[in-house]
Amino acid sequence: MIDFSLDDSGASGTLLLSGALTIQQALPLKETLLRAVGEVNQLKINLEHVEGMDLTALQLLCAAHRDWIKNGKKVTREGAIPEIVHRIVRESGFSGCVGDDDDIGLWTGASN
Amino acid sequence: MAVEIDTSAFTEEAYELLSELEDSLLELEETPTDMELIGRVFRAMHTIKGSGAMFGFDEVAKFTHEVETVFDKARSGTLPVTKALIDLTLAARDQIRTILDASRGGPPADQDNANRIIAGLRGLTPQKESAAAPVAVQAVAPVVPEGPHVYRVRFEPRPEIFSSGTNPLLLINEMRDLGHCRVIAITNAFPSLEELDPERCYTSWEIFLTTTEGENAIRDIFIFVEDDCTLNIRLLDREEEPDEMAQPKKLGEILVERGDISAEALDKALTPLGDRLVTSGVVPADKVRAALTEQRVVQEQRQQQGKAAEVDAVVRVPSTKLDKLVNLVGEMVTVQARLNQIATQFSNQHLQLVAEEIEHLTAELRDNTMSIRMLAIGSTFNKFKRLVRDLSTELGKQIELTTSGADTELDKTVIDQLNDPLVHIIRNSIDHGIEKPDVRQATGKPLVGQIHLSAVHSGTSVLIQVRDDGKGLDPQLLRRKAVEKGVLSPDAVLSDHEAYQLIFAAGFSTAEKITNVSGRGVGMDVVRKSIEGLRGSIDTQSELGKGTSITLKLPLTLAIIEGLLVSVNQNYFVVPLAAVEECVELAPKDIANSHGRRIVNVRGEIVPFIRIRERFDMSGERPTIEQIVIANVDGKRVGFGVDSVVGQHQTVIKNLGNSFEYSDEFSGATILGDGTVALLLDLARMVRYVEIQESKETGGS
Amino acid sequence: MAKTIMTVDDSSSVRQMVGLTLKGEGYQVVEAVDGKDALTKVGGATIDMVITDLNMPNMDGITLIRELRKLPAFKFVPIIMLTTESQADRKQEGKDAGATGWIVKPFKPEQLIGVIKKVLG
Numbered sequence: 001m002i003d004f005s006l007d008d009s010g011a012s013g014t015l016l017l018s019g020a021l022t023i024q025q026a027l028p029l030k031e032t033l034l035r036a037v038g039e040v041n042q043l044k045i046n047l048e049h050v051e052g053m054d055l056t057a058l059q060l061l062c063a064a065h066r067d068w069i070k071n072g073k074k075v076t077r078e079g080a081i082p083e084i085v086h087r088i089v090r091e092s093g094f095s096g097c098v099g100d101d102d103d104i105g106l107w108t109g110a111s112n
Numbered sequence: 113m114a115v116e117i118d119t120s121a122f123t124e125e126a127y128e129l130l131s132e133l134e135d136s137l138l139e140l141e142e143t144p145t146d147m148e149l150i151g152r153v154f155r156a157m158h159t160i161k162g163s164g165a166m167f168g169f170d171e172v173a174k175f176t177h178e179v180e181t182v183f184d185k186a187r188s189g190t191l192p193v194t195k196a197l198i199d200l201t202l203a204a205r206d207q208i209r210t211i212l213d214a215s216r217g218g219p220p221a222d223q224d225n226a227n228r229i230i231a232g233l234r235g236l237t238p239q240k241e242s243a244a245a246p247v248a249v250q251a252v253a254p255v256v257p258e259g260p261h262v263y264r265v266r267f268e269p270r271p272e273i274f275s276s277g278t279n280p281l282l283l284i285n286e287m288r289d290l291g292h293c294r295v296i297a298i299t300n301a302f303p304s305l306e307e308l309d310p311e312r313c314y315t316s317w318e319i320f321l322t323t324t325e326g327e328n329a330i331r332d333i334f335i336f337v338e339d340d341c342t343l344n345i346r347l348l349d350r351e352e353e354p355d356e357m358a359q360p361k362k363l364g365e366i367l368v369e370r371g372d373i374s375a376e377a378l379d380k381a382l383t384p385l386g387d388r389l390v391t392s393g394v395v396p397a398d399k400v401r402a403a404l405t406e407q408r409v410v411q412e413q414r415q416q417q418g419k420a421a422e423v424d425a426v427v428r429v430p431s432t433k434l435d436k437l438v439n440l441v442g443e444m445v446t447v448q449a450r451l452n453q454i455a456t457q458f459s460n461q462h463l464q465l466v467a468e469e470i471e472h473l474t475a476e477l478r479d480n481t482m483s484i485r486m487l488a489i490g491s492t493f494n495k496f497k498r499l500v501r502d503l504s505t506e507l508g509k510q511i512e513l514t515t516s517g518a519d520t521e522l523d524k525t526v527i528d529q530l531n532d533p534l535v536h537i538i539r540n541s542i543d544h545g546i547e548k549p550d551v552r553q554a555t556g557k558p559l560v561g562q563i564h565l566s567a568v569h570s571g572t573s574v575l576i577q578v579r580d581d582g583k584g585l586d587p588q589l590l591r592r593k594a595v596e597k598g599v600l601s602p603d604a605v606l607s608d609h610e611a612y613q614l615i616f617a618a619g620f621s622t623a624e625k626i627t628n629v630s631g632r633g634v635g636m637d638v639v640r641k642s643i644e645g646l647r648g649s650i651d652t653q654s655e656l657g658k659g660t661s662i663t664l665k666l667p668l669t670l671a672i673i674e675g676l677l678v679s680v681n682q683n684y685f686v687v688p689l690a691a692v693e694e695c696v697e698l699a700p701k702d703i704a705n706s707h708g709r710r711i712v713n714v715r716g717e718i719v720p721f722i723r724i725r726e727r728f729d730m731s732g733e734r735p736t737i738e739q740i741v742i743a744n745v746d747g748k749r750v751g752f753g754v755d756s757v758v759g760q761h762q763t764v765i766k767n768l769g770n771s772f773e774y775s776d777e778f779s780g781a782t783i784l785g786d787g788t789v790a791l792l793l794d795l796a797r798m799v800r801y802v803e804i805q806e807s808k809e810t811g812g813s
Numbered sequence: 814m815a816k817t818i819m820t821v822d823d824s825s826s827v828r829q830m831v832g833l834t835l836k837g838e839g840y841q842v843v844e845a846v847d848g849k850d851a852l853t854k855v856g857g858a859t860i861d862m863v864i865t866d867l868n869m870p871n872m873d874g875i876t877l878i879r880e881l882r883k884l885p886a887f888k889f890v891p892i893i894m895l896t897t898e899s900q901a902d903r904k905q906e907g908k909d910a911g912a913t914g915w916i917v918k919p920f921k922p923e924q925l926i927g928v929i930k931k932v933l934g
Contacts, residue, residue, distance in 0.1 A: 023274055023889045026310035033305060055281050056274070056310050063305040091288075092281050093295030093317055095401070275882070277891035277913035282934045311889075336914035336932070339905075 004032045012042035014078065018049035021057035029057060033064040041073055045104055048079030058094055061106065077104040122169065123212055129156045130212075133205050137198055144193035153201070154180065154187050158328060160208065172211050175226055179204040182233040184327065188347065191237055200232045260291065260324050262409050266344040268316035273340045275311075284317060286333045291323030294405050298398040318402040320348075320409040348410050404469050431524065434485055441474075441481045442672060442764040446783050448474040449762070453785035478672060486668075487527055489567045489576070490518030495531070496538055500563060503542045510560045511546050520567035522574045526646055526666055530576070533639040537578045537662050538563065540636065545582030545660055555657065557581065573648075573690055574668060579661035585654035587611035594620065601807055612652040612660075613746060616640040644796055647673070647688065647779055651747055665690075675763040675782070677790060678741060678754040680724045681732035684790035686763050686782055687752065691743040691795055695757050698738040712740050712751050721751025722802050724793075727777075745795045752795070765792060777801065816933065817841040817858050821851045821865035821877060822895065827918075831864060834922040838929075848872025852880055855887065862933050863892045864916075864925075867907065875910045882911040891932040 002025060003016040015036045021029060036043055068075050081104075089095075089107060096107030133156040140149045157180040164172035183201060185191035207229055210221040265287070269280050287293050298316045302308065321330065327345050334343050448470055455467035493515045504511040546552075546561035553559060564579045587608040594600035599617045606614075614620055618637040643650050648666035667673055667690065675686035696714055698721075711718050721740050725732070740751040765780040779794040818840045820831045832842045843860065845851035847869040863881065867874035874894055881887040891913040896903060904915055916928050 023311060024886075030305070030308065030310040037305060054279060055313065055315060059299075059302065059314055060305070060308065060310055062299055063302050063308050066302070067305045088281070091285060091295065092315075093284070093297035093319070094299065095296070274889050276908065276911055277889055277932065279891075279932070279934065282931065285934075286931060333931075339908065 002029050002032050004036050006040065011040060012044065013040040014044040014046060016046045018051070020051050021053040023054055023056045026056040026060065029060050033060055037064060037067045037071065037073065043068070043073055043075045044078045045075060046078040047081050047085055047104075047106070050082055050085050052084060053088055055092065058089065058092055062094060065106075075104055077106075081106060122164065123216065126160050126164065126169075126172070126208070126212055129160050130205055130209050132156055133160075134202065137202050137205065140193060141195070141198050144198075147187075150183075150187050150193065154183055157183065158331070161328075169212075169215065171221070172208055175204070175211065175230075176208060178230045179233060182237065185237060194236070197233075197236055200229055200236070204229050204233070260322050262348040263321045263323065263327065263330060264344075264346045264348050264406060265319040265321060265330060266316070266342070266346075267319065267334070268342040269313045269337065270340050271309075271312040271314065273313050273337065276337070276340055278337055278340065280313065280315070280317075280337075283333055283337065284319060287319060287321055287330065290325045290329055290333075291321055293322075294320040294409055296320075296398065296402045296405055298402065300398050318405070320405055322409065348406065400466055400469070404473075407473075434524075437481055438485065441478050444474055445478055445672060445762060445764050446785075449785035450787070451785075482523070482668070482672070483521075485524050486521035487524050488519045488521050489527060489530075489574075490515075492527055492531060492534070493518050493565055493567075496534065496565060499535065499538060500542065503539065504546075504561075507542065508548060509542065509546055510549055511542060511563055512560050513563050513565060515565045517567035520569060520574060522567075522666065522668055526574075526668075529642060529646055530664075530666070533642045533664070534565075534576070534578070536636065536639045537664075538565070541578060541580040541582065541660070541662075545580040545584075547583050551583075569668075570665075574666050576664040576666065577661055579659065581659040584656040584658050584660055585612050585615065585652070586656055590614045609653070609747060612654050613650075615652060616650060644794070649691075649746060649796060673763050673765065673792075675761045675792065676741065677758040677761040677784075678724075678739070678752075678756065679758055680755050681730050683730065684758070684784060684788060685724060685754070686761060686790050686792045687741055687743060687795065688792070689760065691745065693742045693744055693749065696740045696742060696751075698740050698753065700736060710753075714742065714749075717749070719749050719751050721753050722798060723753035725753070725755075727798065727802065743795055745799045748799075750795070750799050752793070761790075763790075763792060815839055815841050816861040817843060818862045818864060818929070818933075819843040819845060819851060819854070819860045821845045821848065821863065821869070821874070823847055823866065823869045827866065827895070830922075831925065834925055835929075837922075838926055840929075848874065848877035848880070851877055855881070855884065860887070860890060862890060862929065863887075864895065864929075865892065866895045867903070875906055878907060878910040878912050893928055893932065 001016070001018045002021075004013060005016070006013045013036060015032065017029075065075075067073075085106070094107055096102045102108045133153060136149055136152045136156065140146060140153060143149065157176050161173050161176040161180055164170075164176065179201060182191070183197075186193050186197060191197070203225075207221065207226050210218070214220050267280070267283070269278075273280060284293070284295055296318045298318060299314070301316070302314050308314070323329070327347070330345055331343070334341065448467075451467050451470060455463045497513055500511055500513040541563055546563070547555070547557070549559045552561065562581045564577075566577045566579070568575050568577075587606075590611045591600065591606060591614075594611075594614045594617065595602050595604075597620060599614065599620055600606070616636045616639065620636065640650055643664055643666070646666055648664055651663045651665065652660065653663070654660040667688075674689040676689050676692050678685050678687060694714075696712060698712055702712060705713070710721050710723065712721055713719075719740075719742055721742075723734075723738075724730070725734065735755050738753050738755065739757045740753050741757065742749055742751045744750075761782075761784070763782040765782060777794055777798045778791045780792040782790050782792060784790055818835050820828055820835070820842060821844075822828045822831070823846055828844050828846075832844060835842050841858070843854055843858065845854050848865075849871040851863070851865070852872070865874040865877055869877075872880075878892050878894070881890070881892065892911065894904075894907045894912045894915045895918055896907070896915050907915060913932050914928060916925060
């Protein structure tokens with residue numbers, strides 16, 4: 001499931017991803033990520049119930065992450081990152097492209 | 113599925129491939145460097161081999177495997193395509209055809225002919241290698257590398273690869289079945305999120321696989337995507353040229369070799385001003401990371417192989433080459449310091465990442481290089497056995513020399529320059545320290561005197577000690593003599609420990625009469641000078657009637673030291689870190705309390721200090737709060753007043769010319785990250801000069 | 814959740830053998846006798862992978878692959894062709910149509926499992 005919701009003030013939002021993020025959901029995932037990058041300055045991202053992801057999801061999250069950093073968005077994580085996600089990230093050789101800026105610990109497995 | 117295997121599909125395909133193979137080989141004879149043709153020849157053989165095995169054509173598979181293995185060398189560029197290679201490969205092609213014909217009822221294939229072809233092909237590789245080596249080496253090049261080896265697999269899927277139902281991540285995971293993988297995703301081709309087509313693949317990978325399998329096992333994984341990707345497989349630790357084996361490749365070399373950066377761009381990056389490795393986009397960060405991984409994986413593999421080998425091979429290298437290497441490493445350390453500084457200024461994450469990696473690698477490179485120069489001190493120790501034997505006989509003394517720590521290693525240059533000082537010290541012990549047998553007997557000592565020579569590591573220093581059980585030093589006698597000889601002012605107050613150090617003062621000798629062994633007392637101050645020249649120090653301990661021990665504290669290496677960088681009026685100085693004990697602040701009230709004397713109160717202890725600013729007549733205002741670096745100089749605590757303490761600095765020492773004013777108060781210079789020069793302070797000498805100056809001043813007033 | 818694999822082959826013995834092998838590995842199996850039949854059955858359960866023969870009456874395997882790739886749900890689904898022809902052009906034709914890979918008949922059950930693991934994970 002891919003869900004993005006704004007909080008009451010409209011200044012921050014929560015991106016909730018769950019289930020298997022595969023190429024079948026790649027298009028909606030991209031649209032949602034674009035919204036999340038564009039609409040708020042403070043973003044909470046929740047991956048706690050992600051059950052799997054493929055390369056398309058990794059590519060999108062990586063590109064979105066670069067946009068967040070470029071645009072100075074404040075991104076925080078809600079809930080833990082499931083071990084399966086860490087494993088996929090690790091096995092795919094994605095280790096973070098912008099040094100220490102792994103604010104949600106997705107690429108480096110940090111803070112989890 | 114107990115179905116009769118239909119082999120005609122294979123034989124038909126094989127005949128087709130064989131005629132293709134023939135065409136390619138003839139074409140290749142015309143253009144022997146055409147890599148695409150070489151690739152085509154290789155693939156044809158690979159398919160014949162693979163399908164042959166699947167359809168039970170074991171003879172075809174086995175024979176083709178041998179041919180393919182040799183031809184693989186041509187493909188990887190280690191074997192040139194010669195007429196001989198083409199002739200033999202053509203003959204092999206005919207042989208495969210004969211085997212196939214035989215399976216369909218033709219005349220049987222001639223096994224001898226097959227063996228001749230294989231032998232001929234194998235002959236192409238070892239002959240070439242032994243011709244290149246100056247000495248005849250028993251070059252038996254293994255066709256497939258023995259034991260585990262490292263492959264670099266570059267896997268670049270086409271953007272449309274998902275449309276064929278392929279999941280590239282599964283292929284990468286499949287490689288893990290072959291051995292240990294280190295996977296690096298190259299993500300620099302990603303467009304912005306806005307422009308990213310989520311159903312296209314933008315990622316490529318570099319995978320470093322440590323495996324016992326051959327290249328074909330890797331190719332088989334990618335068999336379905338042969339046309340949907342670019343696949344580049346390279347054996348990394350192949351022993352191509354003997355010279356290259358010794359050390360894993362440098363990062364820069366790897367980047368150049370991998371085609372990630374041009375040699376010119378690398379040169380530019382390595383020049384002192386080259387600060388644009390990653391920022392300018394010459395190399396994407398992922399590529400650098402991949403190159404670093406490559407370096408590490410190969411290194412680890414080499415180490416593993418090294419462990420497996422029972423005895424380390426020893427290479428004799430002229431020491432000039434080593435000196436050159438050390439110089440280069442020194443330059444490298446300097447450039448690296450600059451890179452670090454620049455990286456900090458730019459505050460660019462990518463650049464910092466690279467700078468950190470380079471820092472790490474440089475440190476390792478430095479340590480490795482220094483360790484090459486390290487020699488055990490044992491050979492020097494052994495020389496003294498003869499010296500002790502001869503001298504003691506001459507003087508009618510009985511002395512036994514014992515040693516410990518002979519395997520302690522230190523820089524070759526230090527060892528070379530240590531010989532003479534040690535000879536002086538040992539001679540002195542034999543001459544002045546150890547008593548004659550009758551004296552020893554009278555004092556209840558064993559007849560045979562003992563001299564113990566020891567070496568031990570202590571941090572970044574080596575302590576070399578000469579200890580005897582002779583008569584020891586008499587501090588009163590030393591003081592009296594020193595005053596008599598004008599070395600010491602009559603009202604000087606010296607502790608016993610300070611008095612012992614007098615034996616190293618110029619023109620000082622306590623021997624009652626001059627012997628031809630220890631001469632006129634010129635020896636010991638020469639010792640002191642030599643040791644200080646090596647950036648070392650001497651400490652003497654003694655107990656009257658029991659013996660004396662003289663300890664030389666020497667740096668492990670001369671080329672690079674850890675220093676404390678300090679500044680005075682925007683000039684930089686380096687204090688050898690080994691000597692530094694602590695740093696304290698000197699506030700105006702402390703100065704007021706000291707009534708004009710240059711002393712600082714450190715937790716109740718009075719420590720004299722020298723202001724660097726005053727010592728070198730430097731202009732500029734003193735800061736309100738000065739920093740005092742307290743160092744141990746010849747066993748005494750002495751402070752050095754500076755404006756500020758910058759921090760720890762890895763110092764590559766450059767020699768200074770003699771034309772410099774105060775030049776002997778500096779033991780060298782070093783270049784800082786931003787290019788400014790910092791002078792390395794020779795604390796002991798500075799303290800001595802200041803003492804002389806002060807005693808003159810007080811004497812004159 | 815068990816994955817579902819569709820097998821398309823006009824030979825009942827092959828379908829049976831493939832079906833048994835797949836079920837033995839815990840997969841759900843949907844069978845079809847040719848391309849046309851397959852297309853009528855894809856609307857049901859989610860199909861995670863297709864294994865299809867090439868030479869079939871009504872609609873051959875290559876055409877089936879092309880038709881499947883046009884369907885959004887099958888755009889990226891792995892499709893394996895069963896082929897007796899090891900010639901490059903036949904494989905190539907299938908690849909161009911959108912096949913993920915192939916397995917050459919005759920094959921052993923473990924080879925089939927190997928290929929499925931390779932493309933399906």
